[in-house]
Amino acid sequence: MTLSMSTILRRSLIHRRARSLSALVALTVSAGVATALLTLYADLDAKLHHEFRSFGANIVITAPASSALPQDALAKVRQVAGSDALVAPFAYAIATTDRGTPVVVAGTDFAAVKKLDASWAIENGAWPDPSDTQAALIGQRAANFIADEHAVKLTFAGKPLTLHGTGRIKTGGDEDSRIYIPLPAFTAWTGTTTSVIEVQISGNAQKIDAAITGLKSALPGMQVQPVRQLVEGESRIVDRTHTLMYAAVLLIALTVGVSVLATLSASVLERRRDFALMKALGGSQSQLISLFLLEAALLAFAGVIAGYIIGSALAWAISETNFGTASLPRIEVLPLVLLLNMAIAVMAALFPARVLRGLQPAALLKGE
Template identity: 65%
Template structure:
């Protein structure tokens, strides 16, 4: 074929592409809508996926400590607490806790615990607390422990013959052992009982891998202490994160397959409608590869436009989901745009392969005669 004929054919193919997109708006819009949905959902899921670990780990932090360090022979010294904090990392929370058995004004034994209330409020913000103590002479009464006290406003406790009167400020309800305890400020507890902390509750940020690394280092650097994970929390966090990852992968795959079927049906109908147009181009000298390139180009143009619209919609959807479910916004990420584009182009290309096979069997003479 001469250069002039080739140029004319290419021009005709270009006009045919524009004509198809402009005049077959219903089918073009149907394919574009499907590809836009694919891009939007993929963008939303991939954007959330990038922040998923951080957001889920943040949510799990609200459930309290995931590592407990204890000493059975002696109190944990301030130097050891500092070492533990350095190993756990700057983003971790470490709460020293001291325990003792005291007697209430009703002569009932009760577990009293000395804690740093500011740290505990961050560490265990899932606790149901009316009012957190803010003064050295204020205490937090567990729901059941409050029944051991005659006067909650003037809480009198006795340990080793030493009486201490404090003011109850709030009730604590967790449904666990905490409900049977009375919590005092750590400094007040140490001055009264003379016992330093024997327990450290630690909240280590990150997943199971990070927690295990901290545990290994604690056991290596501080063998005199016992460091154990809160296994239900660590295992549950790891399991939920893994399952959420798998769910998001599966959702993207399912949506991609659904969109591919929708686009396949639209493009197949488009080929059948335009058989005479393709037959005419073939009669004028267009090669099989040129016809296929035209048809594939049409699908890829729709896929590209769908990516632009879908990326904007998907980014907005990810932002809304982040606010609604995690309380923090998930901002758009340009780094996922190439992946979304590749996915949409792949869907469009695969959907175009089957209808394009119909072009091979076109008989220009028969079609143009109306047979």
């Protein structure tokens, strides 16, 4: 019987190549899509959070009216927020340009803002050198208020200050109406210290809420507010992307299951005489079903091997195209893909296996 089972199995896989190939392709597609999605899913949070970093701060810390943040506020924020957080200080004042027009001047750390607000477009120049204490970034609307961008002349409380513009800011927001200068030069000129600290925390809404709680504890009396649109938008997009991935895997699994079911059902009908002969020679019902399930399992295993390679390559291409960083193959997704493919193969084989139970060897061998 062992020889007969192996012969029938080999005959099914080799001599009925069209049926075997059809099931193998379907199971390979299932494994490939599952591998790609699970690989992307493993990196999804990190990559989406990285993308959201370019949209700027998701937490804003401000001092109450007519006051300033504590001198050690920036150090405390960095300690609470963690080493991977992006933090930038700001101080504001209203100065007068050489055309007599009032304009908002902001003192800040250009190196920190460049990382925090990576989406800012700099036209007609570039980000200032952090060591340049007389540099200025001019908002595209604020540029209309000054006579010469190469020699930006400002006056605050009777104190003149001359800077040189290094570029224009274009954000579509309030920044376009401001002039940004180095914070040390701003403080020396106006006597005003940091009044706003913007923070970008990478993580989900729960992590951001925890950071806000910690910041409120570290800076009592200060206003610590999340940028709700950004926090809620990020959380919503991440959750919906997770749901989309789950739904895609489920849909592909169902589609492949139907395809494999049709293929295995046709295979059983084609080999009724083979199975009837095995029954007539003394093969038990469990042996016949085991043979059929083994065939489905072999196809599923072969599909996993091919699908894992194809899916890993697909995940790499999708990640590189959309996020600019590749998602490397993850061996930990292989058991999940194998389990999924085996489940699809076994479930698809259950209905045809029931047909084997009703086979009547005598009738079939007579040609009835």
